[in-house]
């Protein structure tokens with residue numbers, strides 16, 4: 001079998017492919033995978049950086065009720081350079097540096113029509129239903145491209161969509177007001193890192209929880225006013241009530257699920273809003289319903305972001321008001337190692353994958 005480098009063979013590329021669902025061992029490095037061809041209205045982007053997310057792990061393992069077409073390439077958070085454009089594409093142009101909004105809707109269902117893309121009946125997502133960025137090239141509709149300002153790095157840009165987009169919508173849906181007490185759980189995670197900074201930008205007082213003092217020190221650097229080590233203080237809800245003069249939190253940013261849910265309900269004060277975007281720690285949580293009605297609490301689900309929300313939060317990042325945090329950068333062939341570190345929560349911030357071969361032009 002002959003081997004052609006992606007840089008010289010225009011029809012193939014290197015890609016990390018999932019042929020079947022399973023553990024990190026199913027990630028297969030293919031050196032001659034068919035390179036996508038942009039259709040009308042689409043662009044082909046040479047991937048410079050792709051950030052990993054829990055979604056990549058869930059997609060690899062297979063999610064109940066979510067059909068992933070196989071073989072598949074994961075990786076939703078992509079920044080790169082426009083390599084080719086399909087018919088009818090006016091913007092962006094070949095050579096433009098872009099960040100990709102990885103999700104889009106059908107544009108025609110009742111939810112898309114009402115501007116609620118996250119509720120679309122036929123949602124599309126790079127790295128989930130559409131081949132993603134753990135490959136040298138990725139294609140998507142041209143409208144998904146967001147121009148990168150001069151000097152803004154591909155690595156920082158790749159950190160933005162999934163975590164900052166998600167956190168922005170969560171805090172907006174939770175109607176965070178200046179001086180609110182916002183508790184952000186699991187401060188090593190990408191959404192939490194974004195949520196701490198966004199809540200501060202909105203004028204809130206932030207309490208962050210994490211499993212190690214090192215992560216808590218990072219959370220303080222990002223703007224957390226108080227931090228709680230939940231391993232040392234497993235009854236962190238009591239600590240929150242203590243820090244707030246028994247008032248409780250106004251908003252809790254939940255990304256964990258089963259292992260924190262009961263405490264989250266208890267830590268939430270009167271009129272409090274608990275907003276959740278995921279359940280990496282398990283999907284079934286226990287709700288003491290008495291808290292809900294006595295304290296008039298509200299449970300809010302949040303699913304992704306709209307394009308306008310991502311534009312807004314990306315703009316704040318481009319201005320330097322929000323800061324992506326990168327834990328490590330790995331080549332494509334070591335992406336599995338990055339996913340394992342993410343699963344074990346051994347990271348603070350994003351794992352960035354560079355799909356280009358180190359010696360490629």
Ligand SMILES: [Zn+2]
Nearest residue numbers: 106109112120
């Ligand atoms: Zn739709």
